[in-house]
Amino acid sequence: MSIRSELLIGSLLLFLGVLWLGGNILGVDVWALCVPVGLILLGTWLLVRPHVQKDSPRFQFLLFGDVHHSGSWTLADEEIWMGIGNVKLDLTEAQIPAGETKLRVIRFIGDINLLAPPDVGVSVNSYAFLTSSKILGRKRDSLVIPFEFQSEGYPSAERKLHVDAFGFINEIKIRQTT
Secondary structure (H helix, E strand, O other): OOHHHHHHHHHHHHHHHHHHHHHHHHOOOOHHHHHHHHHHHHHHHHHHHHHHHHHOOEEEEEEEOOEEEOOOOEOOOEEEEEEEOOEEEEOOOOEOOOEEEEEEEEEEEEEEEEEEOOOEEEEEEEEEEEEEEEEOOEEEEEEOOOEEEEOOOOOOOOEEEEEEEEEEEEEEEEEEOO
């Protein structure tokens, strides 16, 4: 896990601690709200997950951990559900099919690191409370606002990767080989 992710997790724990302390000072039972909301989210996930699996040829679920693809591998449509973790894709030696390949990452906190050849179009949509990105050397942060990026020439590229990232905190880094 990167230092930035550790800082974000620490910030989240600090926020929860302040929320709990504020609830104690104000006499409000914060956990009486958090526990039912958590159960509702867990129940919704259990109901939705089987439908998502049927639509996705490849599916992974990790509570904690990382997904790394590098070297010689075949890029295919994939859906990844994780609690806290990073996704690192090195496309430089990957077999990338013609057309658009879709990757969907649903998690609480984590990084997405992509290294792509210049002839591969890359499109990223991030739906998170906080998105921090460093794409092709340009840094951009967005709070609550959806983040969108599309590489130059994406619509006309023969091989494309489209990434949808859903989470509380997303950090996205995209680099291209020269």
